[in-house]
Each structure stands twice: as C-alpha cells, then as structure tokens.
Amino acid sequence: MPVDAAQLWTLNHRLLTVVLDACSAELAELGLEAKEFFVLAEVAASPYPAELAARLVIPKASVTVYVRNLVAKGFMRREIDDTDLRRHRLVLTDDGVAARDRAFAALARAFDRRLAAIAPQDRAELQRILLALLEPAPEATS
Amino acid sequence: MPVDAAQLWTLNHRLLTVVLDACSAELAELGLEAKEFFVLAEVAASPYPAELAARLVIPKASVTVYVRNLVAKGFMRREIDDTDLRRHRLVLTDDGVAARDRAFAALARAFDRRLAAIAPQDRAELQRILLALLEPAPEATS
DNA sequence: GACAGGTAGTACAGTATGGAACTAATTCCA
C-alpha cells in the first residue's frame, strides 16, 4: 500500500479545519457564520433549498435555517418559481454578492498563507487532482 | 493568480464531506459517530483531553462529551496521570483499538473509491503536497 | 375532475454543541 487513504483524509481534514478556523473571525465581521457562508457561496450554482441541501450534504431543515438567517441579513431573498410553485428560487442581493466575494477573498487569503509553503506548480497539481476526484460528483461551481 | 485558493478549499471540503458521508453508515455500525471517531483516532497520539481539543480544533467541553461516550462504549478509559494529578490520561481498550482500526479501514475504502479515479502517482503527489501544507506544525500544545 | 403517489419547503421538538463559570491540582515566588 503506497499511500494510506484514511491518513490522507485525516491530514486533509485537519488542513481545512485549521484554515477555516483562521478566517472565521473575518467571516464574522462580514456577518457570516461558516455554515451560512457555505450556503451563500453555493446559491448561484444551486438556487433551490433542496439542491443546496444535496450539494452541501446537510439536512433540508438546516438549509431552511441558514436561508432564513441570510434573508434576515439582507444577503438574499426568496422568489416563487413560476414553473413550480412548490419551489423557492433563491436570489442574491447586491449585499449578498459583496459579502460572498469578500468572504471568498478572506478564505483565499487564509489558505494562501498555507499554500505559500508549496511551489506554484504544486498548487495547480493539487487543483487538477481535486477536480479529478470530484469528477463523478455534481459539476463544479459557476 | 494562477489558482484560486478559495475554490481549492471548497473543492477539497466537498470531497472530504462526500467521502465521510459515504462511510458514516459503516461507522455507525461500529457504534461510532463521526466526531467520536476523530477523537478515537487521535487518542494514541494525543492522550489528554486538552491536547485532543487543540489538535482537533474543537472546544474542551465537546471533548468531555465524546470521551464520556467512548468510555461508556468501552472503547477507552481514563487514568490519572502520575506526574500531574490534574490530567486524565486516556487509554484505548482492546475494543477501542479494534473499532478504531475498522473505522480507519472503512474511511480508507470510501476514499479509495474516489482515489481509484486518479493515477497512483497522483495519489502520492497529493500526499506529498498535503504533508507540505501541514509542515508549519499546527499549534500542538504537546 | 378526482384520486394516488411523489416532491419542495417549513415547523416542531428532542439532541448535540460550546462559551463561561467552576473545581481541583500545580507552579511560582516572596
């Protein structure tokens, strides 16, 4: 066995946790909890609650909560879908787009502090491998 | 900037979430919640609650709960540390070692199903890069 | 149209999580 997959998973998990933790204060300044940020970040690609729940692997009931908070904060609004009245199409407000982009930037800065430790081509390599690993999964963000 | 770090983080996070979700049923059969598994997996390397909390980036109060559950399930026990009577040294039982190893194997299988999609040298490459990223050792209080 | 079977989203209530306060033990220093 050349590489232990479980170890790989654990290493990776610790990395992501540490990075997220490092920028959670910045997210809070933007008025975002980590979970809310995940929702905000995916809304453009998956604008319906059920889609978001599947995409983010969280319960529908949790999506309801995060969306409620994000709507209350003025980051998005719900619109009835004309073709299916059961569905709520989620639309980002200008504030929502701004907050999302700033949050992405904060996350990128936090991760960059780690990525600085590796060569640029390794970074591209990492992206290539991760994309390949998610290949059988739903398509990437827009 | 050649590669967006935030996208990299998000891709990676989705990958880990999907993999963990894929083996959570198997963990449940072993009598383990995901969080409990993380604790069980780290006990050998960080045998004190405070160390575990720092290592896993979770609150001390949560470690108390997970350790209590794991003790109740017979996977570990607490012992007073002879050199510092404030500390609880955590010791895995035989059942604990067995459960941990099976859980690791389940996680490895779930990840392997993904890793099968990429070339063996990419897997080694991934490990090399992740190890480099964690090089600036996280604030290990140990 | 009416009914059966299925899906989107929400509400409720029980469980899980974690910040702050607390207890016990240790260390430091006069």
Next chain:
DNA sequence: TGGAATTAGTTCCATACTGTACTACCTGTC
C-alpha cells in the same frame, strides 16, 4: 510556607442542529 496566578478537566445551560411530521403543490392515470 502561603497565596496568587495558571492549567486540566468538568459542569451548566443557552444556542444550534436535525429527524420527523406536516402542508402545499405537482404529475400521472382514469
């Protein structure tokens, strides 16, 4: 030695999360 400051771990309890049940709506069949 005594006591202030520090640290390990736990407890308390307010908040967050989520399984289940529910309402509203859709689709297909007759």
